[in-house]
Amino acid sequence: MNDLKRIIDQVSKEKGIDRAVLIGAVEEAIRSAARKKYGQKADLEVQYNEETGEVEVFQFRTVVEKVADPETEISLEEARALDPESQLGDSLGVKLDTRDLGRIAAQTAKQIIIQKIKSAERDLIYEEYKDRVGHIVAGSVQRFDRGNIIVNLGRTEAILPVSEQIPTEHYRRGDRIRALIIEVRRASRDPQIVLSRSHPDFLAKLFELEVPEIQEGVVKIMGVAREPGSRAKIAVVSSDPDIDPVGACVGLRGSRVQAIVQELKGEKIDIVPWNPDPAKYVYNALSPAECSKVIVDEANKALEVVVPDDQLSLAIGRQGQNVRLASKLLGWKIDVCSETQYARRQDPGFKALLSLDGLEEPVAAKLYDAGISSPELLAQSEPEQVAEIASLSQEEAKKIIEIARSQVGN
Structure with missing residues (x-):
């Protein structure tokens, strides 16, 4: 323990941990080690002496005539050998030699000190980063753990989970990386700081x-x-x-x-x-496509957007990406249709076709464009003709013709 003061000062400076926390950890560790040697019932007082840089341990025992419990009692004869003025019932404190604690006890002390330091470090990291949620930090790729990236931020490590990574990005150990802090948690083992690049x-x-x-x-x-x-x-x-x-x-x-x-x-x-106006906002959001008309349904937060026929694929985007992102941006449901589709939807005959059970709009549109523009005309059609127009099987064609005949019959 000769170098204890120097060690406490060094750890406090390097780790940024309050000396009082370290001294408390040392005292607790020595108390635990002393109990292992002198018994769990022993009345022990442990104190760090700032002047000597040593931890002093005192054992207090009650002076009795006949000792029943050596951990808590001392005979009058033994007490007077230590302090001639001792009387029965006195509480006599004796300074213990911490060098006698033994190797196992010293190991226990070391473990408690390390545990306390780690706990204090975690608390420091939590306090330092808890108010930085929503901020960007920079670090370097330290290692990989089951697809998660462990990022070295300097004083601590952070985790970039698989779910928060950009799927197209790949990193190697040592690469510089920037990410957003999305969570700071009080964790005992895992990194406390959670990062995201996909947020x-x-x-x-x-x-x-x-x-x-x-x-x-x-x-x-x-x-x-x-x-x-x-x-x-x-x-x-x-x-x-x-x-x-x-x-x-x-x-x-x-x-x-x-x-x-x-x-x-x-x-x-x-x-x-x-733009505060959803109609104007969606016009901007679907860019680079141009919009001809926007029908707003405030109650259902839905927008029907009409675009020129040659702009439809541009407005929808590859695999629907453009309209999907526009919908996320506005927080509204967006249905994009071409001018031809919109005009078709206004026709009562087409509306009647769409009302038939199981007849989807793409099939109804093919039939309508081929001249089968009402349930009555569909009911009079041949299955072979309908199958060819709508790219259906004979069975599917027969089924929708039967549905049309059933409705027309009613």
């Missing part, structure tokens, strides 16, 4: 770092929708009529948005002007 807020924070107008509060991010690694949409608005929010986010010759695209390894980003 919509990660994209929002990257724009905040790149665009001074967002930091200043002139430009505000109103919504983010992402399919991480593929494409994203971000809606922005400006409180200053002289500042174009989209232009501010794009930057000179695209410099600002390109820096973010580079960080996200090529994720395409659509920056759209926000």
Whole structure:
């Protein structure tokens, strides 16, 4: 224990742990070790002496005529050998030699000290990072654990779970990485800090770092929708009529948005002007497609968007991605149709076809375009004709003709 004071000072400085916490850990450890040697019932007082840098242990025993329990009692004769003024009933304290605690007891002390230091470190990390949820941090890839990436942040480690990674990204040990803190938890073993690169807020924070107008509060991010690694949409608005929010986010010759695209390894980003009017907002959100008409259903938060025929595939996007992201951005259900489809839907005959049980719109559209524009005409059609027009089997064609005949008959 000769170097104890130096060790406490060194650990306190290196780990940033309060000396009082370390001293308390040492005292607890020595108390535990002393109990192993002198008994669990022993009345022990443990104190760290700042002057000597040693831990002093005193055992207190009651002075009695006849000792029944050596752990808690001492005979009058033995007590007077230590203190001639001892009387029966006195509580006599004797300083113990901590060097006699033994190897096993010292090992126990060491384990408790290490445990206390780790616990204090976890508390420090929690206090340091708990208010940084929603902030971006940078670190390096330390190792991989069942697909999760363990990131070294300097003083501590963080975890980037598989679910929070961008599917198209791949890292190697030592790679630099930036991510968003989404959770800080009091964990006993696993990393306490949980990171994300796929969260919509990660994209929002990257724009905040790149665009001074967002930091200043002139430009505000109103919504983010992402399919991480593929494409994203971000809606922005400006409180200053002289500042174009989209232009501010794009930057000179695209410099600002390109820096973010580079960080996200090529994720395409659509920056759209926000608008309080859902009809105007969806027009912006479906860009680069143009809209001819928007029908708003406020009650069901649904929008029917009509686009020119040659814009339909652009509005929907590859595998429906464009309209899906626009829907996420607005928080509304969006149904996109072409002008031809919309005109068809207004025809009472087509509406009647759609009312037939089991007849889906794509099949009804094929029949309508081929001149079978009402349930009456469908009821009069031959199965071979219907099967060929609608790309159905003979059995399926017969079934929908029977349904039409049943309805017309009624």
